[in-house]
Amino acid sequence: MKVKNLVLQYEEFGDPLERLALHEMEITPLQPNEVLVKMIASPINPSDLIPIRGSYSHRISLPFIAGYEGVGVIVDVGKNTSASLIGKRALPLRGEGTWQQFVKSPSEFVIQVPDSFSNDVASQLYINPLTAWIICSEYLALKPGDTLLMNAGGSAIARFFTQLSNILGFSILLVIRNEIHRNELYELGAWKVFNSSTANINEAVMDVTGGKGVDVSIDSVGGESGELLAKCLKQNGRYLSLGLLSGIQVDWEKINKEFGIPPDLFSLRRWNQLASTSRWHQKFTEIIDLILKENIKLAKINGKYKFKDFKHALHHTQIPGNKGKVLLTHDLNDIRQQ
Structure with a gap:
C-alpha cells in the first residue's frame, strides 16, 4: 500500500x-x-x-x-x-x-x-523570526540608541522587528499605508509610526531625529518606497534590502549615485548556506527561548x-x-x- x-x-x-x-x-x-x-x-x-x-x-x-x-x-x-x-x-x-x-x-x-x-x-x-533575529542581533548588531526605519510596517516581520527593539534597545520607526495597524504597533513598542498616504515620510523622519536621519533603513517593499528610505538615512547610515513586496527592484545605481549607499541585501537562503549546523540550531534555540519567556509573540x-x-x-x-x-x-x- x-x-x-x-x-x-x-x-x-x-x-x-x-x-x-x-x-x-x-x-x-x-x-x-x-x-x-x-x-x-x-x-x-x-x-x-x-x-x-x-x-x-x-x-x-x-x-x-x-x-x-x-x-x-x-x-x-x-x-x-x-x-x-x-x-x-x-x-x-x-x-x-x-x-x-x-x-x-x-x-x-x-x-x-x-x-x-x-x-x-x-x-x-522559521521565516520571520529567524530572519529578524539574525539581522538585529548579528548582521546589523543593533544596540541601544540606534534608530531603525522600516517600511511595510503592518507586516508580520515588522511586528517581529518591533518586539526585538524592546529586547535589544534600539528605536524603530515604521511606515504604514493602513491606519488599522497603528495602535497595535505602538503597543508592541514602536517609537514612531508614519502613514505614507498622509505624511511626507522624509520630513517626518527628519523632524523626529533632529534633522540627522536614521542609522539604518530596511526595505521590504522595493521600488519607490524603498528608494524613499534611502533619503531618510543619516550620513554613513546603512541601507538593507530585505524583501520585494512590490515586485519591483530598487534602483541601486540611483541610490548609490545620489546617496553613496552600496547595495546590501540580506538573504536568509544565503545565510543558511554559510552557517554551520550548530550555529543554525543555536539561533533557533535563542528564538524559542525568547518565545517561551513571552518576550516575543x-x-x-x-x-x-x-x-x-x-x-x-x-x-x-x-x-x-x-x-x-x-x-x-x-x-x-x-x-x-x-
Whole structure:
C-alpha cells in the first residue's frame, strides 16, 4: 500500500491563484539522513508568493513545490537517522517545499518543537523570526540608541522587528499605508509610526531625529518606497534590502549615485548556506527561548483552510488591511491510500 502525496506546485511564473495547482505524486524513498514529516499546518507568507510571481526566477527550476515553512509530525526516518524521532513534532526545513502533505527534510536541519507550543505558533517559527533575529542581533548588531526605519510596517516581520527593539534597545520607526495597524504597533513598542498616504515620510523622519536621519533603513517593499528610505538615512547610515513586496527592484545605481549607499541585501537562503549546523540550531534555540519567556509573540491566526481549499486561503491573504496569518492545514482524512 502506497501513500499518495498531494503537493501545491507551479510550472510557470505568474499570479499564484492562476499558477498554483494540486498534483498527486508518489513519495520517493528516503535518503539515509532524511526524515519524512506529515504536515499539520503551513502559513502563507509574502516570501512564499513572491517567487511564484517570478521575482527570483533566476534561481528557481520549474516545476517547483511552494512553501518555505510549517510544522508537522515525523512519520518515517532514513536508515542512518534515529527512529526515536518518529512521532515528534518538527519543522521540516531546508528540504522540499512545505506546501504538501508529506515533506522530506535533511535530519540535521529538523527543528523539534517544544510541547508547550501550539501548532499555530510552531508553524511560524522559521521565516520571520529567524530572519529578524539574525539581522538585529548579528548582521546589523543593533544596540541601544540606534534608530531603525522600516517600511511595510503592518507586516508580520515588522511586528517581529518591533518586539526585538524592546529586547535589544534600539528605536524603530515604521511606515504604514493602513491606519488599522497603528495602535497595535505602538503597543508592541514602536517609537514612531508614519502613514505614507498622509505624511511626507522624509520630513517626518527628519523632524523626529533632529534633522540627522536614521542609522539604518530596511526595505521590504522595493521600488519607490524603498528608494524613499534611502533619503531618510543619516550620513554613513546603512541601507538593507530585505524583501520585494512590490515586485519591483530598487534602483541601486540611483541610490548609490545620489546617496553613496552600496547595495546590501540580506538573504536568509544565503545565510543558511554559510552557517554551520550548530550555529543554525543555536539561533533557533535563542528564538524559542525568547518565545517561551513571552518576550516575543507571533502573529495571530485569522484564517485556517484545508489544503485543497488553497485558493480560498490565497484570496483571504489579499484582503486589504489583513491582520494575522492564514494557514493551510492538513488532517489524517486528507491522506489517500491505494
